[in-house]
Structures are given as C-alpha cells and as structure tokens.
Amino acid sequence: xxxxxxxxxxxxxLGGIVLAQGLGEIFxxxxxxxSLKPVRWVFLVDTYKCxxxxxxxxxCKLENEIPFEANVSRTWVERxxxxxxxxxxxxxPKEARNGFTTGKVDLGMGRYRDIKNNEIEKAFFVPKLCNxxxxxxxxxxxxxxxxxxxxxxxxxxxxxxxxxxxYCIMACPYGMRFIxxxxxxxxxxxxxxxxxxxxxxxxxxxxxxxxxRRIGNLKDAVDPVSKxxxxxxxxxxKGEYGTKPxxxxxxxxxxxx
Amino acid sequence: MHVxxxxxxxxxxxxxxxxxxxxxxxSDFGVHESGYMYGWYRKSNExxxxxxxxxxxxxxxxxxxxxxSDQQVRSSRHNLIECENCHGPALEHPSNPAKLAIDRGxxxxxxxxxxxxxxxxxxxxxxxxxAESHNPGGDCVGCHNPHQxxxxx
Numbered sequence: 001x002x003x004x005x006x007x008x009x010x011x012x013x014l015g016g017i018v019l020a021q022g023l024g025e026i027f028x029x030x031x032x033x034x035s036l037k038p039v040r041w042v043f044l045v046d047t048y049k050c051x052x053x054x055x056x057x058x059x060c061k062l063e064n065e066i067p068f069e070a071n072v073s074r075t076w077v078e079r080x081x082x083x084x085x086x087x088x089x090x091x092x093p094k095e096a097r098n099g100f101t102t103g104k105v106d107l108g109m110g111r112y113r114d115i116k117n118n119e120i121e122k123a124f125f126v127p128k129l130c131n132x133x134x135x136x137x138x139x140x141x142x143x144x145x146x147x148x149x150x151x152x153x154x155x156x157x158x159x160x161x162x163x164x165x166x167y168c169i170m171a172c173p174y175g176m177r178f179i180x181x182x183x184x185x186x187x188x189x190x191x192x193x194x195x196x197x198x199x200x201x202x203x204x205x206x207x208x209x210x211x212x213r214r215i216g217n218l219k220d221a222v223d224p225v226s227k228x229x230x231x232x233x234x235x236x237x238k239g240e241y242g243t244k245p246x247x248x249x250x251x252x253x254x255x256x257x
Numbered sequence: 258m259h260v261x262x263x264x265x266x267x268x269x270x271x272x273x274x275x276x277x278x279x280x281x282x283x284s285d286f287g288v289h290e291s292g293y294m295y296g297w298y299r300k301s302n303e304x305x306x307x308x309x310x311x312x313x314x315x316x317x318x319x320x321x322x323x324x325x326s327d328q329q330v331r332s333s334r335h336n337l338i339e340c341e342n343c344h345g346p347a348l349e350h351p352s353n354p355a356k357l358a359i360d361r362g363x364x365x366x367x368x369x370x371x372x373x374x375x376x377x378x379x380x381x382x383x384x385x386x387x388a389e390s391h392n393p394g395g396d397c398v399g400c401h402n403p404h405q406x407x408x409x410x
Contacts, residue, residue: 051380053368055342062346063312081375099368101388123375139295148298151290158302194309203313209337209369210379251377 038219039152040246041191044228045127047251049212052077052125054099056204056213061097063192063203072178073097074189075129075204080255081105084121088255089113100125126256127213129204130155130176130189131237131245138168138177138188147186153246154193157186173241191215218246312346315339322351329404343403363388366397 060075061068076095082088091106104112136155139147146161147168157168162185169177169186180187192202196215200206205213216225228234234248237256285300319340320327330336341347343365344357372385392400400409 048377049379051369051378051383052373053342055339055368059313059342059346064309098364100373101364101367101371103371103373117374120374120376122377123373124378125380136295145286145297145299148289149291149295150303151296156298156302156306158299159305160302161299190306193303193306195311197307198311200311200315206313206315207339207342209339209342 040218041132041153041196042216042218042225042229043129043132043191043247044214044216044225044234045247045249046212046214047124047126047249047253049210050077050125050127051210051212052079052096052100053209054096055207055209056127057095057097059203059207060189060192063195066187067181068097070181071095072181072187074176074187075127078126078128078256079105079123080126080253081115081123082121082253082255083115083119085119086121089115090255090257122253124251124253126249126252127204128174128176129247130191131174131243131247132191134244134246135242137171137173137241137243141167141171143167150193154190155188156190156193157188159183159185162186173238173243174245310348312348313339313341314347316341318347326404329402333404333406335404335406361396361398363397366401366403370397 054077057073057076058068060066061073064074066073071094073095076092076097077100078090078092079096079100080088080090089105089107091108093100093106104114107113132154134153136149139149139155142148143165144161144163146158146163147155148158149155164179164185166179166186169179172188177186177188179185192200192204195202202213202215205215214225216223216229218226218229220226228250229248232250234250235252236245236248237252239245283299283301286298287300289296289298289300316327316330316339323340326340330338330340341357343360347357348354350357367388369380369383370385371388373380375381397403401407
C-alpha cells in the first residue's frame with residue numbers, strides 16, 4: 001500500500017464514521033426506548049364548572065415557587081362577559097390568584113366596567129395552562145437544547161442550560177412562557193411534573209373544588225379523562241397553528257382568545 | 258503552501274472546538290424519546306424536575322391529627338374545598354411549619370360567595386352575597402363557621 005492510498009482510506013473511513021454518528025443523532029430509532037407503561041399526559045378543562053375562585057392559581061404559584069405577588073404565573077383564569085349587544089369584556093385580574101371577588105370587569109389602566117345582570121348574554125371562566133403540544137414551537141426555536149419534550153409528552157425547561165434569550169416566549173402562541181423573576185430563565189407550566197410522576201395530581205387539579213380541571217393519560221383506554229376526550233365533544237385552543245395542543249376544553253366559546 | 262496554511266489553522270480551530278465541546282457537553286446530552294426536533298436535551302434534567310418538593314399534601318394528610326375539623330368539613334357543604342386552599346400548603350407541617358396560617362379575612366370567602374349571576378357558569382349556582390351590603394366590615398367567620406358552612410343561628 002502506498003502512503004497516498006493509506007491516507008485516502010483512513011480519510012474515507014473517518015468520514016464514514018463521523019457521518020454515521022451524525023445521522024444516528026438525527027434519526028435515532030425510538031422503538032425499544034418506550035417505557036413499559038405508555039403514558040401521554042393530557043388535561044381536561046370544563047368551563048361550565050369553573051367558578052373562578054382562583055385557588056388553582058394560588059396553589060400553582062405556591063407549589064412551584066413563583067413569587068406570589070409577581071404578575072406572572074404558570075396558569076391563570078380568564079373571565080369572559082358577553083353582553084346582549086355582543087360586546088365582549090375579558091379580564092384576568094392578577095392572573096386571578098385572588099379569585100374574582102367583584103362583578104366589575106377590569107379593563108386595564110385602572111378602568112372598570114360594571115355590567116348589569118340583565119345586560120349579560122353569557123359569562124364564564126376559562127382556566128389557561130400549558131397545552132403540552134405534540135408539536136411545540138417553543139421547543140423548536142430553542143438555540144441551546146434547553147427545552148424539550150419528555151417521552152410522556154411534557155415540555156420541560158432545563159434551568160441549567162437555558163440562557164434566557166426569550167425566543168421560546170415569542171414562539172408560544174398561547175403566551176404560556178415567561179422569564180422566572182428570581183431565576184431569570186424561561187419558566188412554564190409542566191403539569192407539576194414532580195407530582196404526576198409520583199402518582200399525585202397537579203396542584204391546580206388538587207385545589208380545584210369543582211373538578212373543572214382534570215388530568216389524564218391518553219394512552220390508557222380506561223382512564224376517565226381520556227374517555228371523555230375520546231367520546232365527548234371537546235375542543236382545543238388555536239388548533240389552526242398546527243401545534244396539536246393537548247389541553248382539551250368542554251364549553252370553549254368563540255370569544256376565547 | 259500559502260493556500261494550505263489557513264486551511265490548517267481552520268482545521269485546528271475546528272478540532273479545538275470539538276475537543277472543548279466534548280468536555281462541556283454532558284454525556285447524557287443527546288437525542289431522546291421525542292426525536293431530534295423535540296427531544297434533544299440533557300436527560301438528567303428530567304430527574305431534577307421530578308425531585309422538586311411537593312408542598313400541597315391533600316386533605317387525607319390532615320384527617321388523623323385534625324379529626325374534628327376534618328369531620329366538620331366533611332359533613333358540610335364545604336367538603337369540596339381542600340383544607341390547604343384556606344390554610345395554605347402543608348409542606349412538612351407540623352414539623353415545618355409548626356402551624357398553618359388561619360385567614361379570617363373576607364376576601365377568602367368572597368372568592369366564591371361574591372354573587373356573580375353568570376349564565377352558563379356554575380358560579381351563579383353558589384349562594385352568593387353582595388359584599389358591599391352583606392355586613393360590611395365584619396369578618397365572615399365571626400358569624401359563619403367556615404368548616405360547617407353554616408348560617409348563624
């Protein structure tokens with residue numbers, strides 16, 4: 001073998017190995033890695049049942065150590081009041097961490113609107129939380145691999161890797177993400193991952209007195225929540241974005257943004 | 258030769274970057290269950306999230322020590338409300354904190370009892386009051402037992 005041939009072959013061989021490794025990283029077969037009991041966490045919100053007490057927001061903030069008085073939250077509750085003249089008023093005073101204790105709708109900038117009972121056509125509360133999308137745009141845009149989807153469908157943020165650039169906050173069509181006021185990295189609802197992986201309910205589900213919030217496993221055929229999702233008329237939020245959101249709503253209305 | 262020199266510099270640079278990267282990036286950083294697009298991350302971070310401390314314990318946690326309160330709430334129309342909604346998260350109570358908070362403020366009760374006549378919402382079905390006219394200034398629990406959801410006799 002000449003020296004030239006030797007170099008040629010080693011180069012080819014090395015190139016092949018590097019390429020194969022790179023491809024393996026992109027197209028790694030996922031079969032065989034699946035856990036024994038398949039899990040896909042999903043959420044079910046019933047807007048007819050919600051009474052707007054805001055205990056879910058309070059529990060979420062305390063359980064997940066989001067400073068209580070800071071105006072950011074992993075979950076919040078919105079109120080929609082639609083008048084007979086088809087005017088829509090919506091508010092979420094302090095993310096509803098103290099509930100809705102007045103009929104006056106907060107219009108912002110210190111203005112309030114008192115709507116008379118006989119003017120109201122429909123009015124209801126809508127709890128909002130991370131949709132744990134099947135196709136999360138917030139994960140796609142992360143430049144450092146600090147946010148990701150787990151095998152059981154939850155989108156998490158790696159606080160050590162996050163550089164706080166805020167791309168994910170822009171990418172989320174639901175406005176679910178924010179910068180943690182103390183840690184200064186991206187923060188979001190994760191269905192209380194530490195609780196659900198121990199067989200406990202998320203804090204908001206535990207706190208909800210009227211079962212307006214429920215969690216379930218879509219891969220479990222006898223799970224009562226997946227039964228509702230599969231057999232009843234449920235709706236997801238902003239499906240047109242193609243994010244495949246996994247928080248299902250009963251009684252979602254066209255006014256809800 | 259003058260063409261190859263810069264090439265060597267570039268190659269050396271790329272080599273150093275690769276070596277440094279090897280030290281900085283942890284070994285469990287890679288592609289996991291959700292594939293390259295959504296599952297490219299540091300695996301041990303999952304464990305870090307699972308290790309977050311549970312703070313809300315649920316009412317089953319209270320019943321042995323506070324049997325009386327538990328019995329009162331259980332047999333009342335407030336039985337749907339978690340104790341910790343009114344008393345705050347238990348954490349490791351009673352070792353830490355030794356006592357849970359008692360909130361006697363009106364705001365706590367008004368979360369549910371401010372009358373909001375909202376059609377298509379269960380809120381309108383809870384017996385509600387107008388906070389401005391229903392005994393303003395007085396603590397609700399001065400007249401009503403919060404555990405028994407009772408009207409004053």
